[in-house]
Amino acid sequence: MDTASERVAEELAWIHRIGSGDKVALAQLYRRYAPRIFRFVLRMIKDEAMAEELVNDVLLEIWKGAAQFEGRSSPSTWILGIARFRTLNALRGKRLDTVELSQAPEAIDAAADASQGRTQAELRGLMRRTVARLPAEHREVVELAFFHDCSYKEVAEILQCPENTVKTRMFHAKAKLKPWLSHLGLSLSEMGGVT
Amino acid sequence: MNEQPMAHKLAWYVNGTLSASERAEMEQWLADNPEAQLQLAEYEFMRDSIAEEGADEPQFDTEAGLARLMARIEREEAANEATPAAAPTRWWEALAARLQWGLTPAFARVAMVSQLGVVMVLGALLLLPAPAQDPAYQVLSGAPPPAVDGLVVTIGLAPDTSLAQLQRLLRAQQAEIVGGPSALGTYRVRLPDDADQARRLAALKGDPAVIYLDVAAGAPTP
Numbered sequence: 001m002d003t004a005s006e007r008v009a010e011e012l013a014w015i016h017r018i019g020s021g022d023k024v025a026l027a028q029l030y031r032r033y034a035p036r037i038f039r040f041v042l043r044m045i046k047d048e049a050m051a052e053e054l055v056n057d058v059l060l061e062i063w064k065g066a067a068q069f070e071g072r073s074s075p076s077t078w079i080l081g082i083a084r085f086r087t088l089n090a091l092r093g094k095r096l097d098t099v100e101l102s103q104a105p106e107a108i109d110a111a112a113d114a115s116q117g118r119t120q121a122e123l124r125g126l127m128r129r130t131v132a133r134l135p136a137e138h139r140e141v142v143e144l145a146f147f148h149d150c151s152y153k154e155v156a157e158i159l160q161c162p163e164n165t166v167k168t169r170m171f172h173a174k175a176k177l178k179p180w181l182s183h184l185g186l187s188l189s190e191m192g193g194v195t
Numbered sequence: 196m197n198e199q200p201m202a203h204k205l206a207w208y209v210n211g212t213l214s215a216s217e218r219a220e221m222e223q224w225l226a227d228n229p230e231a232q233l234q235l236a237e238y239e240f241m242r243d244s245i246a247e248e249g250a251d252e253p254q255f256d257t258e259a260g261l262a263r264l265m266a267r268i269e270r271e272e273a274a275n276e277a278t279p280a281a282a283p284t285r286w287w288e289a290l291a292a293r294l295q296w297g298l299t300p301a302f303a304r305v306a307m308v309s310q311l312g313v314v315m316v317l318g319a320l321l322l323l324p325a326p327a328q329d330p331a332y333q334v335l336s337g338a339p340p341p342a343v344d345g346l347v348v349t350i351g352l353a354p355d356t357s358l359a360q361l362q363r364l365l366r367a368q369q370a371e372i373v374g375g376p377s378a379l380g381t382y383r384v385r386l387p388d389d390a391d392q393a394r395r396l397a398a399l400k401g402d403p404a405v406i407y408l409d410v411a412a413g414a415p416t417p
Contacts, residue, residue: 023265023268026264027261027265030257030260030261030264031257031261034255034257034260034261035254035255035257038255038260039248039252039255042252042253048253052255052260055255055260056260056263056264056267059264060264060267060268063264063268123244124240124243124244124247125244125249125250125251127240127241127244127245128244128245128247128249131241131244131245142241142245143245145206145207145210145242146206146209146210146241146242146244146245146246147245147246149210149211149212150210150212151207151210151212151213152204152207152212154212164203167200167203167204167206168203170203170206171202171203174206174234174237174238174241177237177241178237181237181240
């Protein structure tokens with residue numbers, strides 16, 4: 001698949017076929033989206049077995065509701081929106097497993113010596129663990145933008161909030177990571193400036 | 196250029212989803228802005244970290260998950276095929292099944308039955324013949340015209356017509372308003388039954404303030 005628009009067109013065709021009861025199309029959509037949904041859900045609930053179950057709940061809902069899909073949003077926005085809704089339902093009454101960065105000093109401590117002899121891959125792993133400690137509302141914006149490549153409009157649609165809220169949450173998420181990023185010693189000379 | 200909106204969109208410049216115009220604006224903002232370039236580098240590091248699947252992260256077994264989903268769908272389909280044999284045959288049973296009556300809490304059932312009762316009583320009251328009396332309201336399309344002597348015509352006036360102009364027009368033709376204005380702004384005007392009726396009608400029609408004139412059926416046309 002060459003371009004994003006061709007990818008979207010292919011997914012729309014699958015959804016149309018799924019609406020007519022085509023299980024082959026469902027399998028195609030499943031192979032493309034299940035790992036993404038799994039990661040999205042797992043980051044929210046931190047329970048692998050429950051995340052696996054939710055992936056199939058989401059795809060089952062798509063199987064049953066594909067005929068009603070009107071294409072007002074992109075397939076990925078629709079699917080991730082269902083995934084988020086399902087996950088929040090599953091989490092109802094259960095405390096979200098998040099710790100404010102300010103209450104997780106080990107994350108900052110880990111970053112304090114992050115630049116001392118660690119490889120880039122190790123630093124990125126540390127960053128992922130640190131992002132996982134962000135409050136849910138900040139973390140999901142970061143995940144949707146950088147793992148799922150959603151535009152701010154799509155993130156707003158998935159999270160059912162205004163676009164400006166999305167941008168502000170991202171800005172605050174990075175502000176919370178700022179001490180950590182500073183410890184990494186990121187500088188213009190190291191990063192090579194604007195790419 | 197306003198700093199804050201640009202900084203708030205920087206993450207989406209990094210993930211490549213800004214529109215062409217937003218992207219051009221961002222590049223212009225970044226060009227001579229070392230602080231923004233540092234922010235860009237930070238976002239790029241975040242993107243690279245998040246986009247990567249960590250070795251320590253659980254991997255999803257897609258084929259096993261797909262097999263479970265297909266089995267679940269087949270189970271549901273088999274259950275649905277078995278359902279028609281036990282399908283309710285009486286209409287009220289079908290309705291109860293459709294409304295999931297058995298799953299509805301008792302208080303909700305009481306509320307629904309009470310509401311249904313109220314709706315039925317109100318419906319029956321509406322069906323009772325209404326006592327003959329003048330209607331207290333009038334539909335937008337207008338009430339049936341009351342029987343009056345003379346020729347009744349409907350006129351529409353130019354939007355800038357003043358009250359004084361209307362009064363002059365009516366006095367000149369010995370006309371009087373017997374209805375209106377309607378929802379469309381028209382008036383029903385009566386002309387006296389005399390030998391000059393056709394002339395009065397023509398004068399009304401020819402007046403620049405009158406932009407619409409409808410003569411009742413059977414009336415003389417000017």
